Structure formats: structure tokens, C-alpha cells
Amino acid sequence: MFFLKIRKEGNMPTGLKRITIGLALFVGFALLIPSLLQAQPQRMSVEERVKMLKGSLKLTDEQSNKITTILEDMREEMTTAVKDIRDNPDSMKAIRREMMKKTDESIKSVLTEEQAKKYDTMMKERRPRMGRRTQ
Incomplete structure (x- = not known):
């Protein structure tokens, strides 16, 4: 009996339990919301x-060094090119498409024939996913 009495006294009142659970859920959702808002994956850095x-x-x-230079140059060109046309999404898409094509050609010029074939395959697999991000 004494054991039951101590256990009863140690229980948290029902109202306080509800408040604690509600507060825990609120904090959990508050921490989760920013990550959900960033549903669009971030672009890879040049190094990545x-x-x-x-x-x-x-x-x-x-x-690796040559490709790093190519990608850094492309990123600078892209930043400069889209600076003036941010309000025109169609022009931005066209410029991005053209610059990606130019970058791919530059990268392939550094690769061996076998590497270039594998690179083409990789890019074909990635293009549909990248296309969804820009829509």
C-alpha cells in the first residue's frame, strides 16, 4: 500500500501532462518547419x-583542377549573365541551358573518351531531376 501511495503522489496532474505534451509537440514542429520549407535541394558547391x-x-x-576552374568560371559567368534579367524567367532558363551545355562541353574536353561517355550517362540521369527544380 505504501508503494502505491508514493506512486500516486509522484504522478503529474493530468492538466500539466497535457500542457507538457502540447509544448513538446509545438517545439518539435517549430524545429521541423524550417527544414520542410527548404524542400528544394541546395545546389552543390564547386568543390562538392x-x-x-x-x-x-x-x-x-x-x-580535377581543370574542372574546378571550368565550374568556377561558369558560376561567375552565370551570376553576371542573370543579374540583369532576373525578372524574365524564360530568358534565365535559356541562358542557364546554354551555359550548362557550354560547361558540359568544356568538362568533356578534359575527360578521356571513356570518362566522357560515363559523364554523358550521369548527366542524362540527372537532367530530369534538375529540370523539376527549375520549374
């Missing part, structure tokens, strides 16, 4: 992209 390509295509250090 080169690292991914190096692993997938078995790039040499020289190839």
Missing part, C-alpha cells in the same frame, strides 16, 4: 561537384 565527379569518373588531380 568536383569531388562527386572525381569519385564517379576516377579523375586525375590535373583533371
